[in-house]
Amino acid sequence: MDRKKTVGLMLAVGGAALLAGSCGPAKPPIVVGSKNFTEQRVLGEIIAQHLEHRLPGAKIVRELDLGGTLLTYQAMQNRQISLYPEYTGTIQAEILKEKPANDPAESLIRVRQEMARIAHFDVLDPLGVDDYFVMVVRGEDARKDKLQTISDAAHVKDGWKLGVGYEFQQRLDGMTALSQYALPMAAPPRSMDLGLMYKALEQGQVTMIAANATDGPLTAHDWVALNDDKKVFGDYQVCILARDDVLVAEPRLRPALAQLAGKISNDAMRKLNAAVDVDHRQVSDVAAQFLRDSGLDSSK
Numbered sequence: 001m002d003r004k005k006t007v008g009l010m011l012a013v014g015g016a017a018l019l020a021g022s023c024g025p026a027k028p029p030i031v032v033g034s035k036n037f038t039e040q041r042v043l044g045e046i047i048a049q050h051l052e053h054r055l056p057g058a059k060i061v062r063e064l065d066l067g068g069t070l071l072t073y074q075a076m077q078n079r080q081i082s083l084y085p086e087y088t089g090t091i092q093a094e095i096l097k098e099k100p101a102n103d104p105a106e107s108l109i110r111v112r113q114e115m116a117r118i119a120h121f122d123v124l125d126p127l128g129v130d131d132y133f134v135m136v137v138r139g140e141d142a143r144k145d146k147l148q149t150i151s152d153a154a155h156v157k158d159g160w161k162l163g164v165g166y167e168f169q170q171r172l173d174g175m176t177a178l179s180q181y182a183l184p185m186a187a188p189p190r191s192m193d194l195g196l197m198y199k200a201l202e203q204g205q206v207t208m209i210a211a212n213a214t215d216g217p218l219t220a221h222d223w224v225a226l227n228d229d230k231k232v233f234g235d236y237q238v239c240i241l242a243r244d245d246v247l248v249a250e251p252r253l254r255p256a257l258a259q260l261a262g263k264i265s266n267d268a269m270r271k272l273n274a275a276v277d278v279d280h281r282q283v284s285d286v287a288a289q290f291l292r293d294s295g296l297d298s299s300k
Contacts (some may be wrong), residue, residue: 001149007175008011015285017182017230018280024286026248027058027059027134027155027249027250029058029059029060029061029080029082030051030055030058030059030060030061030082030083030246030253031061031062031063031081032044032048032051032060032061032062032063032064032074032082032083032084032170033063033064033066033075033080033081033083033084033227034063034064034065034066034072034084034085035065035066035067035068035069035081035084036065036067036068036078037194037195038216038273038276038283039111039212039214039269039272039273040065040084040085041064041065041276041283042269042272042273042276042283042286042287043127043238043264044062044064044084044085045062045084045283045284045286045287046260046264046287046290046291047083047085047240047257047293048060048062048287049284049287049288049297050257050259050260050291050296051253051256051257053291053296054252054256054259055250055252055256058250058252059098063080063081064283065077066081066084066287068166068167069086069090069094069095069167070094070095072084072086073086073094073095076119076121076241076243077119079154079243080247081241082242082243083240083241083242083246083257084240084241085127085238085240085241086123086238086239086240086241087102087108087236087238087239088107088108088111088123088126088198088234088235088236088237088239089101089107089132089173089212089233089234089236089237090098090236091114091115091123091234091241092107092110092111092173092234093171093172093173093174093234094167094171096110096111096114097172098172099173099234100173100233100234100235100236101234101235102231102234102235102238103177103235104126104130104235107234107235107237108123108126108237108239111123115241116244120240120243120244120245121230121241121243121244122241122242122243122244122247123239123240123241124239124240124241124242124258124261125239125258125259125262126237126239126252126261126262126263127236127237127239127260127261127263127264128238128261128262128264128265128266129214129237129238129262129264129265129266129269130213130235130236130237130238130266131212131213131236131238131266131269132212132213132233132236133168133173133177133209133210133211133212133213133228133233133236134176134200134210134211134212134213134225134228135150135153135178135209135210135211135224135225135226135228136201136209136211136215136218136223136224136225136226137153137201137208137223137224137226138177138201138202138207138210138222138223138224139222139223139224140222141207141224142224142226146227147226148225148227149226149227149229150178150181150183150226150229151181151226151229151230152184152226152229153168153181153183153208153226154181154182154184156184157184158184158186159184159185159186159187160183160184160185160186160207160208161185161186161187161189161190161205161206161207161208162183162185162187162189162190162206162207162208162209162210163189163192163197163200163201163205163206163208163209163210164189164190164191164192164197164209164210165191165193165194165197165210165246166191166193168174168210169189169191171232173226173233173234175189175267177232177233178210178232180232181230181232182232183208186207190205190206195250195277197207197209197211198211198215198217198221199225201223202221202285204288209297210235211225212249213225213266213270214266214269214270214273215270215273215277216270216271216272216273216274216275216276216277216278217273217274217277217298218270218274219270219274219278220274220278238264238269240257240260242254242257243296258289259296260296263294263296264279264290268290272286272290277295
């Protein structure tokens with residue numbers, strides 16, 4: 001190779017090296033996770049779309065519908081996901097293995113301290129949803145037996161056929177907490193998929209279900225959610241649980257996520273869930289509509 005070609009090649013290689021050095025290593029994607037039920041998928045999609053609007057140039061990846069609490073939390077520990085929506089009471093009961101606090105401020109302080117200490121995870125400000133457990137019965141049964149509270153249900157002589165989700169049956173804040181009411185049972189509690197419980201209640205396969213305050217089907221039928229008059233269930237504010245290293249690596253991430261704080265009420269969440277479960281709309285469309293209605297769909 002002659003001298004001119006050699007010099008030209010050296011300059012080309014050097015220029016490419018300088019260009020590569022100036023660009024630096026590509027940032028890893030921000031992976032948004034969620035658990036495997038409607039509310040989690042909707043919230044995960046809202047977060048993902050919001051970040052796509054607010055973080056131009058960042059790669060946003062979805063890993064929604066991962067599984068239950070412990071599987072999703074493990075995905076965070078294994079760095080498979082960067083963040084996901086979680087409930088303060090669930091962190092206390094399922095991850096910290098302690099009784100959830102009834103006071104929202106106390107619960108938030110506790111989970112923030114412990115997540116930072118044991119996992120280097122940050123619990124961001126609540127989104128506005130408090131998705132506490134509710135015991136739901138058919139309206140006709142509530143009217144017949146004059147039921148308003150779970151304590152009222154403890155006086156029904158015929159007993160109850162209870163339907164519960166798989167996690168509820170195992171959790172400290174689930175069946176163990178509910179047992180304080182000493183509800184009479186006409187049959188052993190029946191575990192079932194969350195998506196099947198309201199249909200089972202409608203068809204009479206069960207007469208009471210352990211549900212959540214923001215369930216979409218609560219908007220679409222004659223159901224009655226009984227008041228937890230003994231306050232046995234804890235506080236369940238929805239927060240974004242995020243890995244500290246991801247927040248440090250992308251300085252724009254925390255301010256972007258903070259824009260979602262306080263934006264979703266229980267009523268709004270119930271309607272979002274109903275749009276998917278009752279109206280059978282696509283999760284992505286429901287999330288996009290929420291962001292538009294909230295004025296959060298632009299990059300400004």
